Structures are given as C-alpha cells and as structure tokens.
Amino acid sequence: MDPKSTAAIEHRAWNYWFDDGLPSIVGGVGWVLAGLCFIFSSLSIVVFVALSLIIIGNRSRSIIAWLKLRLTYPRTGYVAPPSLPQDELSPPPDVVPVLLQGDPVRRAKAIRPRTAGMIGAVMIFMVWMLVQMTPYSRWLYAIMGVCFAVWLWILNGRDFRLSCTAIGGVALIGLGMAIFLPSSLTPFHGLGYLMIAVGLLMSADGAVALVRHLRRNPMVSVSTK
C-alpha cells in the first residue's frame, strides 16, 4: 500500500491531537513548574514542584486524554492519538531535508528521541555557561531564547503545536530579559523566569486554540445504533 495514498487522512488525524490546544497548555504548565524549581529556595517547595513536573512529564498523554474526554471528544469525536517511532536506529537519510521542508508531521516522525535529546543537551550546555560565567553576560538569555525557539520549531507538531507567533515570542522573551533584567538577579533565577515566561506563552497559545476550538464545535449528542 502506497503510504502517500492516505497521507492526507493521516495528517488530519495527526493534527487533530493538537487542534484543541490542550497539548500546548499541558506542556506550558510543565515548563512553568520547571521554572519554579529554579525560583524557590525552600527545599520542600522545590521537591514538591519537581515531583509535580515528573508526574506531568510521565503522564502528559494521559492528562491530555483525560481533558480531551471532557472537552474535545464529545464535540468532534475520538481518533487514536499520533504514534511516534521510538526506535533509536540511524535516522532517515533525508532527515535534514525533512526538517527544512516544513511538513510538521514528517518532521515530527523524523525526529528521534535521541535527536531531540541532543538539541536539549545544547540548551543545557548554554545553561551551564550561564551559571559558570561570573559576571555572566546577560546576552546569554537572548541566545538561549533563540535556541529555545529553534528547538520548539523543530519539535513543533511532535508533542505540542505552537503558532509561529508563539515561537517567535520565545526568542523575544530572551531578548527582553537580556535588556530589562535587573543585574541583581542570579543566573538561576533568571533561567527560572525564562522558563516560566516560555511556559506561560505556550499555555496562552494553547488556551487561544482551545477557546477557538470550543466556539467552532458546540457539544453534539450522538446516538449510535
């Protein structure tokens, strides 16, 4: 069976998981929690927030499905969530053209967990540089904002879906922090605020999508024989 024959149907079913904005909202909450870990100095609060983050990270699909059962499925129906290839074998030979061509479904499938992890490792290295540099350069926040935006663009459509405005906004957040952040702020706190701001932006983008989705699709009653 030629895969291209039903590609359009598969694309629609894939995008359906993200149409209501719930994955972005849940992802944004996760980033806010991650940022809070860097803000609070009380160990008990940090442990509580970290545990919440771990739970959300491991159970994000279940949480999203639980929300969809109440909000989305009664309105537009249920289809199996997108399944991503989890194998860590060598990436497809055309992974770079796939990344550049802009098709979010093909791009999402081309990104293996290890590739996403490598990109995340670059981000962590930037964080390490931020912490090690004394006095640190505030422009590192701008660079991190751009890296963050690129990482979100690459992963867009895989575990969440953000608008171009939101992704561009992430870069602007980093730039804004580099310009307006008070000098007295420690690098850890600055990183925390960056993650919180990105998380709030993601959640807001998801909330806009959700409101739009709910307005377009009123509740229906289905009677099946």
Added chain:
Amino acid sequence: MTANLQELGTVDRIIHEPARLMVMATLFAVNEADFLYLQRECGLTQGNLSSHLAKLEAAQYVLIKKTFKRKYPLTICSLTTKGREAFEEYVRKMRFITK
C-alpha cells in the same frame, strides 16, 4: 477487454461504494476512530454511517466496540486484518486505472 481490465469487474463491491470507501480509507490511515469522528470526516449523517458500518461489520472488515468512558459513550471502529487486506487489494486494482 484485456485480462487486466476484466479484473476491475471483480472489485470488492462492499468497499466500492463512496461512503464505505471513505470510511475504509479513514480507518486504514488511523488505528481507530469513533463514530462521531468518522461522521465528521466523511460528511455522513448518523443513520447513513450506521448503515454502512453495519455492512462493513457484517463483511468482517470493521470491528466495532461500544464502550463508555466516564459516562461518555464511545463507539470505536477499527479495521480487521481481513479489512486491511481487502482495502489494499481494492487499491491495487483501482491503481490499474491510473497507470
């Protein structure tokens, strides 16, 4: 008529109906979908879709499971192995026309 063209005469008539073809194509692309999703994607009325699903189920091409999740009724449809093979065979025969 050539032998290849005559093969079109043996096309599966269960699938060779526009509404059922849409349902089969949708279920082929996804692992499973519920009644409401199929209805919206295929643009069919409830009664129409129910009728076609009943025919596909009778032919053992589609498996229909009726469940409840938190008081929300779900009629989940998926292709059986026989249904997948039948759809692939149907596509193979129809592709002949486009060659």
